[in-house]
Amino acid sequence: MRVDNPILAERMREQATAPIGAADAPLFIANLTVAYADKPALWAIDYTAPVGGLIGIVGPNGAGKSTLLKAVLGLVPTVAGEVRVFGRPIGQARERIAYVPQRSSVDWDFPTTALDVVAMGLYGRIGWFKRVRRRHLNFALERLDQVGMAEFADRQIGQLSGGQQQRVFLARALAQDADLMLLDEPLAGVDAATEATILNVLRDLKAQGRTALVVHHDLQTVTDYFDHVALLNGRMIAAGPTGEAFTEATLLDAYGGRLATSEIRAAGAGD
Amino acid sequence: MSDVILADFLTIDLPAMLAGSLAALGCALVGNFLILRRQALIGDAISHVVLPGIVLAFIVTGTIAALPMMLGALAAAVVAVGLIELIRHLGRLETGAAMGVVFTTMFAGGVLMLERSAGRGAHLDVQHALYGSLEALLWLGPTDWASLLRPEVLAELPDEIVMLAAVTGSIIATVVLFYKELKISTFDAALADALGYPSKWIGVGLVLATGITAVAAFQAVGSILVIAMFICPPATARMLTDNLARQIWLSGGIAVLAGVLGYLLAAFAPQLFGTVGSLNAAGMIAVVAGLMQTLAMLFAPRYGAVAQSGFVGSLKRSKT
Numbered sequence: 001m002r003v004d005n006p007i008l009a010e011r012m013r014e015q016a017t018a019p020i021g022a023a024d025a026p027l028f029i030a031n032l033t034v035a036y037a038d039k040p041a042l043w044a045i046d047y048t049a050p051v052g053g054l055i056g057i058v059g060p061n062g063a064g065k066s067t068l069l070k071a072v073l074g075l076v077p078t079v080a081g082e083v084r085v086f087g088r089p090i091g092q093a094r095e096r097i098a099y100v101p102q103r104s105s106v107d108w109d110f111p112t113t114a115l116d117v118v119a120m121g122l123y124g125r126i127g128w129f130k131r132v133r134r135r136h137l138n139f140a141l142e143r144l145d146q147v148g149m150a151e152f153a154d155r156q157i158g159q160l161s162g163g164q165q166q167r168v169f170l171a172r173a174l175a176q177d178a179d180l181m182l183l184d185e186p187l188a189g190v191d192a193a194t195e196a197t198i199l200n201v202l203r204d205l206k207a208q209g210r211t212a213l214v215v216h217h218d219l220q221t222v223t224d225y226f227d228h229v230a231l232l233n234g235r236m237i238a239a240g241p242t243g244e245a246f247t248e249a250t251l252l253d254a255y256g257g258r259l260a261t262s263e264i265r266a267a268g269a270g271d
Numbered sequence: 272m273s274d275v276i277l278a279d280f281l282t283i284d285l286p287a288m289l290a291g292s293l294a295a296l297g298c299a300l301v302g303n304f305l306i307l308r309r310q311a312l313i314g315d316a317i318s319h320v321v322l323p324g325i326v327l328a329f330i331v332t333g334t335i336a337a338l339p340m341m342l343g344a345l346a347a348a349v350v351a352v353g354l355i356e357l358i359r360h361l362g363r364l365e366t367g368a369a370m371g372v373v374f375t376t377m378f379a380g381g382v383l384m385l386e387r388s389a390g391r392g393a394h395l396d397v398q399h400a401l402y403g404s405l406e407a408l409l410w411l412g413p414t415d416w417a418s419l420l421r422p423e424v425l426a427e428l429p430d431e432i433v434m435l436a437a438v439t440g441s442i443i444a445t446v447v448l449f450y451k452e453l454k455i456s457t458f459d460a461a462l463a464d465a466l467g468y469p470s471k472w473i474g475v476g477l478v479l480a481t482g483i484t485a486v487a488a489f490q491a492v493g494s495i496l497v498i499a500m501f502i503c504p505p506a507t508a509r510m511l512t513d514n515l516a517r518q519i520w521l522s523g524g525i526a527v528l529a530g531v532l533g534y535l536l537a538a539f540a541p542q543l544f545g546t547v548g549s550l551n552a553a554g555m556i557a558v559v560a561g562l563m564q565t566l567a568m569l570f571a572p573r574y575g576a577v578a579q580s581g582f583v584g585s586l587k588r589s590k591t
Binding site: 073074075094097098101106107110111112113117120121123124126129130131132156172176 | 307448449450451454455458459462463464465466512515518
């Protein structure tokens, strides 16, 4: 059948490729391609995130894990493809997403305190020209308390440890009260207490029916931490419930010779 | 103080101090955000680039009125942005190098144009363009302190000061009104965009404010010293606090202090040392601002070199 109406044709194509329920999934990605200086970083990614999923994004260095988050947020230009957040283009769904950037992308010398950073998560709700009020600061302080950082509220952010800094940015994402959280390596190089705190918060969010995509580097903990996995290496190798997508076969596919079989076994991947 | 000396002070020294302080204040407020965005040299580039525009406006209109100067400066800035892009592509240079080429060339062109247009009466010449013309500002009218606010005396306020006050006043209003927006787009552009504050346009607005401030300050302190006003007061304030709002207020206070102190030193210090005449006021203001920053870098309570070395020392002692 030939369809002349481009919008209708688009919709039919969408329905043909998208899984059932994808229309208003927390995150729906179709045929997403991203290139840096003509070199493809992500190739024809299709992905649908489940509601309430705690999803680990796993893959070797340079697999495009951070790029995937940035492409979803519209922070890097895409060559092709479509991204929908709760059924809407990203521009109309920004208030439903929160993003915790990689630590290296933050100016830690900035004259700002932990509380101040968390309060920035509220700026969207405060609106243009209006000032940050006492009640906003109280709300921000509660979020800091949620990640065990209330006592460091007045500390300049550069004077916090790596794990504390990570928790502050998690608290800021909490303040945004988003339904979809994108976290770029929140567990990289943090202390055990921070790791436990972040996991608790993520599990709370899941219990509230919110969805979190977490770029994760430590294969050993994937099965313990995440109920869903997206295994990435330029293209989407495998995606789904951890038991199905995180297997010896898919890991070999993603990492090739870069992982010894014993490491894959140790990661506890199912067969 | 005798009446004559007071009247002289109000006519000669007060307008110069006002102009110097207003210029320093406006630049310092904007400078806080330029430094945090690692864009401090934009202020410098703009203040150099606009010179040919100002000279051209002067040649065309024959006056040094504020509006034609601003329009000429704006046109020059637009040309500069276009040239930088062009050179970046044709010359295969990175942005910094392209900016360096464009702003020195345009500045040099402006200086040459100034020399050719000299002797046409109005006081726009190379020296004033480079070092400012604070000393040339005269407020004819005030006889004593009480007379300052009388309408007919205020009407005699030099145009340069009126323009500086208007520009600096709008900068204060902008920073107060857009404080939250400037802060979040400076600290985290991605979050600003996500929350509905378009960081790119806020950045464009900041560069625009920088340009307007630089042009306004140019007449007072000259194009070479504008950059000191953009950088020194905020950099000094940064050493003294970790709170951005406090840093901005402090930088404003430091800028005004540098303006007043710098002028007074330039005007009266030579006499104290028994020599005749005075020093260039804009130069002295920049020197004072630089000295204040040096003091802060050495003796600031927390970030000063002395406190830092003492802090490290006490840590070492407590460990052993």
